[in-house]
Amino acid sequence: MKITVHRGMDQIGGNVIEISTDKTKILLDAGLELNPIEETEVIKTEDVVENGFDFDKLLRENDFSAIFISHYHADHVGLLSLAKNLPPVYMGKLAYDIFKATEEYKNNIVNFVPAGYFYDSKPIIVGDIRVTPVFADHSACDAYSFIVEAENKTVVYTGDFRGNGRKNFSSYLNKMPQNVDAVICEGTNAGKDGVNAKEAELENKMADVMENANQVFVLMSALNIDRVVTVYKAANKVKRIMLQDVYMSLVTNLCGNNIPNPCTFNNVYAFTSKGMDEEEYSKYFAGYGNKKMGEKQIADKKFVMCVRSSFKNYLQKLNSIKPLSGSVLIYSMWDGYKNQKTIKAFLDFAQSLGMKIVDIHTSGHADCNDLERFLEKINPQYIIPVHTVNTEWFVEKYGTEKVVRDKIFIV
Numbered sequence: 001m002k003i004t005v006h007r008g009m010d011q012i013g014g015n016v017i018e019i020s021t022d023k024t025k026i027l028l029d030a031g032l033e034l035n036p037i038e039e040t041e042v043i044k045t046e047d048v049v050e051n052g053f054d055f056d057k058l059l060r061e062n063d064f065s066a067i068f069i070s071h072y073h074a075d076h077v078g079l080l081s082l083a084k085n086l087p088p089v090y091m092g093k094l095a096y097d098i099f100k101a102t103e104e105y106k107n108n109i110v111n112f113v114p115a116g117y118f119y120d121s122k123p124i125i126v127g128d129i130r131v132t133p134v135f136a137d138h139s140a141c142d143a144y145s146f147i148v149e150a151e152n153k154t155v156v157y158t159g160d161f162r163g164n165g166r167k168n169f170s171s172y173l174n175k176m177p178q179n180v181d182a183v184i185c186e187g188t189n190a191g192k193d194g195v196n197a198k199e200a201e202l203e204n205k206m207a208d209v210m211e212n213a214n215q216v217f218v219l220m221s222a223l224n225i226d227r228v229v230t231v232y233k234a235a236n237k238v239k240r241i242m243l244q245d246v247y248m249s250l251v252t253n254l255c256g257n258n259i260p261n262p263c264t265f266n267n268v269y270a271f272t273s274k275g276m277d278e279e280e281y282s283k284y285f286a287g288y289g290n291k292k293m294g295e296k297q298i299a300d301k302k303f304v305m306c307v308r309s310s311f312k313n314y315l316q317k318l319n320s321i322k323p324l325s326g327s328v329l330i331y332s333m334w335d336g337y338k339n340q341k342t343i344k345a346f347l348d349f350a351q352s353l354g355m356k357i358v359d360i361h362t363s364g365h366a367d368c369n370d371l372e373r374f375l376e377k378i379n380p381q382y383i384i385p386v387h388t389v390n391t392e393w394f395v396e397k398y399g400t401e402k403v404v405r406d407k408i409f410i411v
């Protein structure tokens with residue numbers, strides 16, 4: 001079995017990994033290099049080609065039988081929208097529904113319907129390659145790792161995963177094979193000190209901060225479903241309503257009745273931060289009945305509002321109805337995003353309104369302890385680090401014999 005890391009080695013995201021046998025070629029993930037920071041931002045085609053990677057050319061020059069998408073983050077799925085002739089695509093059903101709804105919200109056309117969907121631990125066979133998706137915990141829901149078997153070899157691809165979410169890490173580990181020939185392992189947090197806080201621990205921290213604040217805003221990704229649950233539980237503890245904009249509501253409604261959403265949770269409401277014409281308004285608010293709120297209604301309530309950095313004007317509007325000083329903005333994303341222009345401007349703006357900024361976040365990626373636990377369990381002969389800028393950590397820990405730095409490797 002041949003493994004080719006077309007992209008994703010020594011960088012975080014942009015994964016494109018090929019697995020091939022004599023008879024069959026498949027791809028694992030087709031990601032953009034851009035960070036999926038601002039979900040409402042339109043991705044430009046030129047950026048991808050400028051980065052020296054021509055996905056369309058790769059598809060033209062190879063006869064791939066399938067593409068397996070681990071999860072809906074743009075750094076794993078984003079290239080698909082740019083391709084002209086896609087081979088059959090496989091991904092999670094909910095992952096696809098969320099991907100489609102959010103792309104269409106951004107007026108992007110989704111150019112494929114999956115040839116099949118994943119079910120936890122149920123193999124999909126393509127030619128002489130067998131791929132078993134294993135449900136993984138990550139800051140995107142409906143995410144998977146893959147067990148790839150062919151030519152009497154077993155290779156695991158982690159996709160993005162962690163051990164500190166609400167899913168049980170031990171049961172994930174129990175589904176994994178042992179003594180595998182190789183693992184293509186994400187290492188976003190490789191070499192970083194400290195242990196990831198549990199998603200559930202954030203809940204108490206958030207509730208404490210929410211208790212005495214005027215109003216509460218949470219700057220976060222609308223696609224991070226675990227975090228939506230955390231924010232909801234905290235808001236519930238301090239008896240505040242939760243406000244989700246139409247974009248987040250689109251996502252949470254798709255996730256089903258158990259995830260806080262404006263349709264089935266009586267203390268969750270929908271709003272829009274952007275002006276909409278009548279047609280758009282009725283399209284997005286059709287199912288919400290009395291669960292939608294305008295600014296004036298909102299200003300009268302004690303609330304927790306999930307926001308993104310594009311909401312500056314909307315916050316300004318709320319502030320003019322009722323001053324927001326004494327409010328709290330919970331920053332619940334990766335710390336590094338603070339250096340980005342739009343995020344920085346948004347935080348400065350929040351402060352100028354008299355808001356206090358409090359950081360409450362935990363990573364969507366395995367910390368070193370969990371990486372070690374995982375690697376101990378599957379006991380791989382070779383480790384191919386991807387989605388990391390710290391391959392050195394793997395080398396120091398597991399040695400040059402075991403850790404592969406070549407983009408093409410045969411097991």
Ligand SMILES: [Zn+2]
Pocket residue numbers: 012013073075076160387
């Ligand atoms: Zn990723």
Ligand SMILES: [Zn+2]
Pocket residue numbers: 071073138140160
């Ligand atoms: Zn991800």
